[in-house]
Amino acid sequence: MKILSWNVRGLGQPRTVGRLSQKIRDENPSIIFLIETKLSAGRMEKVRKRCGFNNGIDVEAIGRSGGLSMGWKSTCDVTLRSYSVRHIDVEIKDEDTGSTWRCTGFYGNPETSRRMESWNLLRSLDDSPDMPWLVIGDFNEILFAGEKHGGLLRNQRQMDLFRSALEDCALDDLGYSGSWFTWEKGRSEQSNMRIRLDRGIANNIWWSLFPNFTLQHLQHSFSDHCPLLLNTTPNGNGGNRVWHFRFEASWLLEDSCETTVADIWHDSGDDLLEKLSMVLKGLDTWFRKIRREKNLSVNDLNKKLADLNDLQPTDDILGDIVETKLALNLELDRKELYWEQRARSNWLKHGDRNTFYFHRSATQRRKKQSIEAVYY
Incomplete structure (x- = not known):
C-alpha cells in the first residue's frame, strides 16, 4: 500500500490542482493526506474526487489557513476514528497482512507558542498501544539541530519537547530516502533555509508488520514542502501491461x-x-x-x-x-x-x-x- 502525504500550501488554483493530479497519477497511492488545503470542506471534496478519491474526509480551513483532507481508493477498507483541525485518524484493514492498523495524518501547530498543544494531541491519540500505529505529516518541528540549515538556531527546548512526545507514545522516526530536507525557503545563498519538518513515525508493532517499508522524499515543482511517499510493500508487482496499438x-x-x-x-x-x-x-x-x-x-x-x-x-x-x-x-x-x-x-x-x-x-x-x- 502506498500513502502520499503532502503540505500543498493551498489548492485554490487550477494549475496547482493539475500538478497534484499529475503527482498522484505518477505515484498511484492508495491513500492521500493533504495539508494546508486552504479550502472549505465542500471545495476540497470536489478536488479530492477529481483526483480519483471518492472516499475520504475533508476538514475545513480556518479563514485562509489550514485545511486537511484524507482520501482513499474504493478498494481500501478504511474506517474513520477521529479528526480535528490538526489530525485525521483512520483504521486500515490490510489485505496483504490480514491485520488492522492505524494511520494518522498529523499537522503540527505552526505557532511555536502553541506547539505543546500538538504534542498533547498526539499523546491523547495514543489510546491503543496494542495496535500497529503510523503517524505521517508535517510536524512543524525538528528532532535535532542537524535537521535545519540556515536561519536562526532552533530552540533546544522545542526539540526536547518533540522528542519527549514521541518517547511517551513509543513512536520512532522512520527515516527517508531522497533529499534530507522537506521544506525550503529563500532563493539566495544568504537567505536560503532548509528544514526537515515532514516525516513518518511509527510504533514497534507497525515496524514488525511492515519490515520492508520505504519512505521517500519526492521531487516537486510547487509548494515549499516536498511530498512524502510511504510504501508498505515496495516489492509488490502491479502486473504486466499488454500493449495494444491505437492511434493517438x-x-x-x-x-x-x-x-x-x-x-x-x-x-x-x-x-x-x-x-x-x-x-x-x-x-x-x-x-x-x-x-x-x-x-x-x-x-x-x-x-x-x-x-x-x-x-x-x-x-x-x-x-x-x-x-x-x-x-x-x-x-x-x-x-x-x-x-x-x-x-x-x-x-x-x-x-x-x-x-x-x-x-x-x-x-x-x-x-x-x-x-x-x-x-x-
Whole structure:
C-alpha cells in the first residue's frame, strides 16, 4: 500500500490542482493526506474526487489557513476514528497482512507558542498501544539541530519537547530516502533555509508488520514542502501491461509523425494491407521512442533537481534549481495537453486541466479507438 502525504500550501488554483493530479497519477497511492488545503470542506471534496478519491474526509480551513483532507481508493477498507483541525485518524484493514492498523495524518501547530498543544494531541491519540500505529505529516518541528540549515538556531527546548512526545507514545522516526530536507525557503545563498519538518513515525508493532517499508522524499515543482511517499510493500508487482496499438490524436502534434508515416509508406511494398501493416508497426516503434524520450526528459529533470538539492546552496545553485523547476513545469504542461487531446473533450475551460474527468474519459474511449480487425 502506498500513502502520499503532502503540505500543498493551498489548492485554490487550477494549475496547482493539475500538478497534484499529475503527482498522484505518477505515484498511484492508495491513500492521500493533504495539508494546508486552504479550502472549505465542500471545495476540497470536489478536488479530492477529481483526483480519483471518492472516499475520504475533508476538514475545513480556518479563514485562509489550514485545511486537511484524507482520501482513499474504493478498494481500501478504511474506517474513520477521529479528526480535528490538526489530525485525521483512520483504521486500515490490510489485505496483504490480514491485520488492522492505524494511520494518522498529523499537522503540527505552526505557532511555536502553541506547539505543546500538538504534542498533547498526539499523546491523547495514543489510546491503543496494542495496535500497529503510523503517524505521517508535517510536524512543524525538528528532532535535532542537524535537521535545519540556515536561519536562526532552533530552540533546544522545542526539540526536547518533540522528542519527549514521541518517547511517551513509543513512536520512532522512520527515516527517508531522497533529499534530507522537506521544506525550503529563500532563493539566495544568504537567505536560503532548509528544514526537515515532514516525516513518518511509527510504533514497534507497525515496524514488525511492515519490515520492508520505504519512505521517500519526492521531487516537486510547487509548494515549499516536498511530498512524502510511504510504501508498505515496495516489492509488490502491479502486473504486466499488454500493449495494444491505437492511434493517438496527439501524435499529430509531433513534427516527426507525418514524415515517419510517409517514409514507411514509400518504403513498403505495393500491397495495401502490407503497407498498412508496416505503418502500424512503424508507428508503434516510433511512439515507443517518443514516449521514452519524454519520460526520460521528466526523469532527467527530477534527477537533476535531486542532485542540485544535495549540493551546498549558492546563488548559482539556487538559480539552477529555479530553472529546473520551470523546465519540469513545462514538461508537465505538455503531459496535461496530451491527456486533454486524448480525451477529445472541450469540457476543460479556464485552465482547469489534468483532472480525473479526463483520465476517466480517455479510459472509456479505449474500446472505441482500437481496431479489432480489418476485413476485405
